[in-house]
Amino acid sequence: MVDLILLIIVGFVAGVINTLAGGGSLLTLPVLIFMGLPPNIANGTNRVGIVIQMMAGTAGFKSKGITTFPFSIYMGISALIGSIIGAQIAIDIKGETFNKILSFVMMAVVLLIVFKPKLKAKELLERTTGKHLWIGCVAFFFFGIYGGFINAGLGFILILFLHFFNHLSLVKSNATKAVIITIYMSGALLVFILNDAVNWKMGLTMAIGTSLGGWFSSRFSVKKGDGFIKIFLIVMVSIMAVKLWFFSN
Numbered sequence: 001m002v003d004l005i006l007l008i009i010v011g012f013v014a015g016v017i018n019t020l021a022g023g024g025s026l027l028t029l030p031v032l033i034f035m036g037l038p039p040n041i042a043n044g045t046n047r048v049g050i051v052i053q054m055m056a057g058t059a060g061f062k063s064k065g066i067t068t069f070p071f072s073i074y075m076g077i078s079a080l081i082g083s084i085i086g087a088q089i090a091i092d093i094k095g096e097t098f099n100k101i102l103s104f105v106m107m108a109v110v111l112l113i114v115f116k117p118k119l120k121a122k123e124l125l126e127r128t129t130g131k132h133l134w135i136g137c138v139a140f141f142f143f144g145i146y147g148g149f150i151n152a153g154l155g156f157i158l159i160l161f162l163h164f165f166n167h168l169s170l171v172k173s174n175a176t177k178a179v180i181i182t183i184y185m186s187g188a189l190l191v192f193i194l195n196d197a198v199n200w201k202m203g204l205t206m207a208i209g210t211s212l213g214g215w216f217s218s219r220f221s222v223k224k225g226d227g228f229i230k231i232f233l234i235v236m237v238s239i240m241a242v243k244l245w246f247f248s249n
Contacts, residue, residue: 159177
């Protein structure tokens with residue numbers, strides 16, 4: 001019972017982190033492994049909470065009138081194709097060696113957030129059609145491969161890509177990210193299920209927490225706006241980079 005309660009609490013915190021920024025898997029994966037799951041089973045089990053959490057987050061954003069349909073669906077389908085490839089790789093290959101490289105990426109993200117000039121109002125005209133749509137589809141295919149493989153920290157990259165390339169506000173980027181991850185993570189989860197790499201009891205228990213965290217934080221972020229999300233991104237990316245570099249083993 002203590003383990004189940006812990007999973008719900010950890011899931012809630014991860015749900016908030018994932019919805020506002022990304023990197024919640026760096027909290028949930030170690031906990032699942034600590035509770036006795038082999039790394040590949042923990043990787044698959046973690047996807048259960050992410051899918052349900054992102055569905056809740058999507059509903060939360062939609063309840064506040066934040067949506068980018070059908071753009072988010074196109075990006076989600078592209079990422080889905082990549083995620084199936086990445087998940088199949090994850091079944092046989094461990095991803096720990098990627099941690100230090102990812103740490104450099106995360107610090108680069110911090111610098112981008114801090115030093116990137118603010119987009120002016122006229123520059124925030126959304127770019128979700130034409131070449132920006134097609135380039136986005138290609139980019140999200142590759143994002144999906146990593147998402148299917150490990151996924152940890154990808155939320156940061158998705159938000160920044162959608163914000164600086166497609167000129168979505170940070171709130172809209174968050175809402176779009178939630179839809180995209182729901183789609184591609186469902187495909188990755190299916191691969192893990194077919195390979196019997198999911199512990200449903202632990203996964204669904206953690207999903208209770210992640211879904212509550214996703215719903216709460218999605219609605220909260222809409223009220224707080226872009227400034228709050230920017231601060232949260234900087235803090236979480238910095239923590240994640242330190243975690244990956246110094247505590248990756």
